[in-house]
Amino acid sequence: MLPTEWDLDPDFLTVNHGSYGAAPKCVIAAQRAWQDRMERQPSRFMNTEYAAAIREAAEALGSFVNANGRDIVFVGNATTGCNAVLRSLPGLSSGDTVTLLSHVYGAVHNTVRLVTESVGAGIVRATVPYPDPTEDALVAAVASTLTPSTRLAVIDHITSGSAIVVPVQRIVALCHDAGVKVLIDGAHAPGQVDLDLTAIGADWYVGNCHKWLCAPKGCAFLHAAPAAQAGLHPGTISHGYGQGFLAEFDWTGTADPSAFLAVTEAIAFHERLGGAALRARNQALAAEGTERIARRLNTQVGTRGAVAGAMATIRLPVDDSSPAHALAIRQRLMAAGTDAPVHVLDGALWLRVSAFAYNELRDYDRLAALVASVLRD
Numbered sequence: 001m002l003p004t005e006w007d008l009d010p011d012f013l014t015v016n017h018g019s020y021g022a023a024p025k026c027v028i029a030a031q032r033a034w035q036d037r038m039e040r041q042p043s044r045f046m047n048t049e050y051a052a053a054i055r056e057a058a059e060a061l062g063s064f065v066n067a068n069g070r071d072i073v074f075v076g077n078a079t080t081g082c083n084a085v086l087r088s089l090p091g092l093s094s095g096d097t098v099t100l101l102s103h104v105y106g107a108v109h110n111t112v113r114l115v116t117e118s119v120g121a122g123i124v125r126a127t128v129p130y131p132d133p134t135e136d137a138l139v140a141a142v143a144s145t146l147t148p149s150t151r152l153a154v155i156d157h158i159t160s161g162s163a164i165v166v167p168v169q170r171i172v173a174l175c176h177d178a179g180v181k182v183l184i185d186g187a188h189a190p191g192q193v194d195l196d197l198t199a200i201g202a203d204w205y206v207g208n209c210h211k212w213l214c215a216p217k218g219c220a221f222l223h224a225a226p227a228a229q230a231g232l233h234p235g236t237i238s239h240g241y242g243q244g245f246l247a248e249f250d251w252t253g254t255a256d257p258s259a260f261l262a263v264t265e266a267i268a269f270h271e272r273l274g275g276a277a278l279r280a281r282n283q284a285l286a287a288e289g290t291e292r293i294a295r296r297l298n299t300q301v302g303t304r305g306a307v308a309g310a311m312a313t314i315r316l317p318v319d320d321s322s323p324a325h326a327l328a329i330r331q332r333l334m335a336a337g338t339d340a341p342v343h344v345l346d347g348a349l350w351l352r353v354s355a356f357a358y359n360e361l362r363d364y365d366r367l368a369a370l371v372a373s374v375l376r377d
Helices: 025-040 042-065 078-086 106-117 135-143 168-177 245-250 263-272 276-297 323-335 361-376
Strands: 072-075 097-101 122-126 150-156 181-186 204-208 220-224 311-315 342-345 348-354
Touching (some): 025 263, 042 072, 042 245, 042 263, 078 181, 078 204, 078 220, 276 361, 323 342, 323 361, 348 361
Parallel strands (some): 097 150, 150 181, 181 204
Antiparallel strands (some): 204 220, 311 348, 342 348
């Protein structure tokens, strides 16, 4: 679908949209237009134009995710947003616990380790049922970790390695009923699944725009419910310290804001490609593509149904499930002209593939042949 919209290498099989996204030509052009506007007179732009422009971009993004723009700030990536929340947590002390999914993203896990270890708090993992998870089983896994000592749950909206679409609205309600605050790591959600932040109701929600929404690299957001904004600080303290959520995050020092400001074009492009219809198309393509690969390799897929999105996984039929072997397979695939992450999950190796607007079913037939060849070697 519309491959000419991107400058992707036609000789490389692109089936890993989930890692870094791919900004189309029109979005890159919008970013460059903002850069040109800024450089025509930097002082004028930063002092008289930037503040209104960044708020207009936040309002546009708020409309897309069904949230108020004044509750949204831009950050460089989802990990940066999670760091801001986790390192601003008040009252975490010895004996408290933080709930994580067992398939938590590694960088976020490390941040939780930092903040809990510094005060003697603990981490409790909700064991993700995998493969073939269900929404009920995922909710039950989180419920089993909640105790009077639980202060926070950090929940992936879509797990990175296993590509599970987690029923976060149900989990937020469960946690709030137990008096537990919730941070949702939605790194992969905007543009991949339908997203309604008001309905989800998390205290904090972080999402990347440079992945499935196709904004330029370095464009992400942090949404904080009004009651969860007090005491929340960016990683870099600047002139807005103590002046409120927007004042602190909207200006953290001189930087190039063009990736943030181009998000309006990314949203428009997403809608031109079909919006909800595009998201449904990508999910269906991921499901069919991974089934074809699984049949070729005589193995299984990791998710189906309501918990499956536009990323999907296939178990690799190998005996060696070490991280070194996972890396070696990915490197061989890269050398063969494609890229797909290989993750160690629950004692097995799983290949993760993505489906986006520029992909067709033949891409997954081609990938199946390449994977089979690499495994034979």
